[in-house]
Amino acid sequence: MISITRMAAMGLVTGLAILQADAALARPVHPFVLTSERMSQLQQINSHVNSTIREVSDLEQYGREDVWTLPTSGKGDCEDFALLKRKMLVERGWPSSALSITVGATAQGEAHAVLMVSTAQGQYILDNLTSSILSPERTGHVFHARQSGRGWISASGERTSEPVADLPVAQIITRGRRG
Ligand SMILES: [Ca+2]
Numbered sequence: 580m581i582s583i584t585r586m587a588a589m590g591l592v593t594g595l596a597i598l599q600a601d602a603a604l605a606r607p608v609h610p611f612v613l614t615s616e617r618m619s620q621l622q623q624i625n626s627h628v629n630s631t632i633r634e635v636s637d638l639e640q641y642g643r644e645d646v647w648t649l650p651t652s653g654k655g656d657c658e659d660f661a662l663l664k665r666k667m668l669v670e671r672g673w674p675s676s677a678l679s680i681t682v683g684a685t686a687q688g689e690a691h692a693v694l695m696v697s698t699a700q701g702q703y704i705l706d707n708l709t710s711s712i713l714s715p716e717r718t719g720h721v722f723h724a725r726q727s728g729r730g731w732i733s734a735s736g737e738r739t740s741e742p743v744a745d746l747p748v749a750q751i752i753t754r755g756r757r758g
Contacts, residue, residue, distance in 0.1 A: 610699035611677040621696060621712050624667050625705040628660055634707060658682075658692035660707035665694055682731075683722035693718070695725055 635654045637646040649666060650659040658680065665678045673696075681695040685708070694705040695715065703712050704720075715722060724733040730740040 611674060611697065613696075613698035613700045613703075617673075617698075618712070620668070620671060620673075621703065621705060622710075624664050624671075625712060626710045628664050628667070629707055629710055632660055632663065632707075634660075657707050661692050661694040661705065664705045668696075679725040679727070681722050681725040683720050683724075686719040691720055693720070695722075 631653070632650045633654045634656060636656055637644050640646070640652065640654055647658050647662065648655075649663050655663070661680050665675070665680065668678055669675050677697050679695045679697065680692060681704075682690070682692045685691045691708075693707075696703045696705065702715050704715055704718050705712065706718060706720075709718075722734065724731045724739075727738065730738060732738050
């Protein structure tokens with residue numbers, strides 16, 4: 580899962596109010612029409628990745644936290660599931676602008692990452708914790724920030740240039756914590 584260190588590096592822990600996903604967080608730039616065929620693709624890819632990738636922590640697999648990468652070993656954690664789902668959807672013709680890695684916390688307070696799909700019909704979450712495609716509100720999670728290009732945009736509109744993936748954790752730590 581995404582670690583508190585990573586969240587801190589993104590400016591998302593200290594002093595940031597927990598906000599439910601809302602239009603400001605999730606508004607699509609170019610609304611993408613969600614047909615029944617595309618909804619089926621979301622369901623198939625979410626279920627396929629959830630059932631074929633084994634969930635293990637980055638600490639167990641790599642000996643360190645926060646390795647954001649495609650789960651090519653067949654194992655990964657929440658953000659790695661989301662990265663693979665995004666890749667598979669892009670390969671099937673989905674615009675990357677509609678597919679954002681989104682970070683927040685579960686109802687139990689665990690840091691979590693999912694793939695948010697922004698469409699003309701609203702936002703949907705592809706989550707390694709469920710095979711159901713749910714609206715953000717129905718997941719029970721709170722969302723703090725979503726991917727915006729190579730960086731992040733928080734629920735309050737702040738932007739950071741923290742890369743979304745493939746950044747060694749040591750580089751994050753040396754940037755220091757906010758607050
Ligand atoms: Ca990972």
